[in-house]
Every structure is written in structure tokens, then in C-alpha cells.
Amino acid sequence: MRNFILLAAILSLAACGGYRKAARDVGPDRTTVIRVKPQPSAPGTTTAAIVPIRTASGPISRACMASDRKARSTTRCGCIQAVANDMLSSSDQRLAVSFYDDPHKAQVIRQSDNPRHETFWKAYSSYAEAAATACSGA
Known part of the structure; x- marks a missing residue:
């Protein structure tokens, strides 16, 4: 499941031209870049959450x-x-x-x-x- 979410995030960024193009579309003062951050869900397993990074x-x-x-x-x-x-x-x-x-x-x-x-x-x-x-x- 984690690999699927990571792949979906990469494909969505590739479809829009990457984070640099998205940053230009949003504006120079506050942009959002997406990263995948592992989140513990239960002992021995992890899930991924998409966390926005403001710049x-x-x-x-x-x-x-x-x-x-x-x-x-x-x-x-x-x-x-x-x-x-x-x-x-x-x-x-x-x-x-x-x-x-x-x-x-x-x-x-x-x-x-x-x-x-x-x-x-x-x-x-x-x-x-x-x-x-x-x-x-x-």
C-alpha cells in the first residue's frame, strides 16, 4: 500500500510538471510541495501520509x-x-x-x-x- 501511495504521488507530480512548475503556478511567497512521510499505524506496520511543505x-x-x-x-x-x-x-x-x-x-x-x-x-x-x-x- 505504501508503494502505491508513493507511486501515485510521484505520478501526480510528474503529470503537473513537477514541484517547480507547481510552485510557479501557486505563487512565489507561499507554495506547497508534497512529500510522503511514514506514519506508524500499528506495531510492525506503517502507512504513508502526504504532508504539504510550505515555502x-x-x-x-x-x-x-x-x-x-x-x-x-x-x-x-x-x-x-x-x-x-x-x-x-x-x-x-x-x-x-x-x-x-x-x-x-x-x-x-x-x-x-x-x-x-x-x-x-x-x-x-x-x-x-x-x-x-x-x-x-x-
């Missing part, structure tokens, strides 16, 4: 793609940006982008006694956890 373009997505990280991809970076759009203000996103060029800056902000930095760090920590969860399979 977006923005400053974090561009910084992610410009980085030298091996795990970067347009889908993963777009997913991270979509989560950032939901959880971080535009000024918080600009500050987060600076961490790509200067990772030590994140440590400085985290340890700062500045109330603005403390507020930012709480929001950024929540965002990082949400992005890790939402984009782990992207």
Missing part, C-alpha cells in the same frame, strides 16, 4: 541558499523562510540573516543583557525549533 522567498531563504551548508536546498531554505514569516518580524529576520555571515554574533546576542536582544532570542529560539520540526524532511 516562501525572503531574506532568510536567500541567506540560506548563499551559505556553504551541505543540507541547503531551495525547498528547505524556502520552508525555513515560511516559518520565519509566521514567527519573526522583518527586523528580527534581518538580524537572523546576519548570523549566516557571523555565527559568533548569535552567541553575543544570546548572552546580551539588552532587553531587545532577550526578547529577540526567545522568539528566535521558538522559531528555530519550529523550523527544525517543519522542515526536517524538506
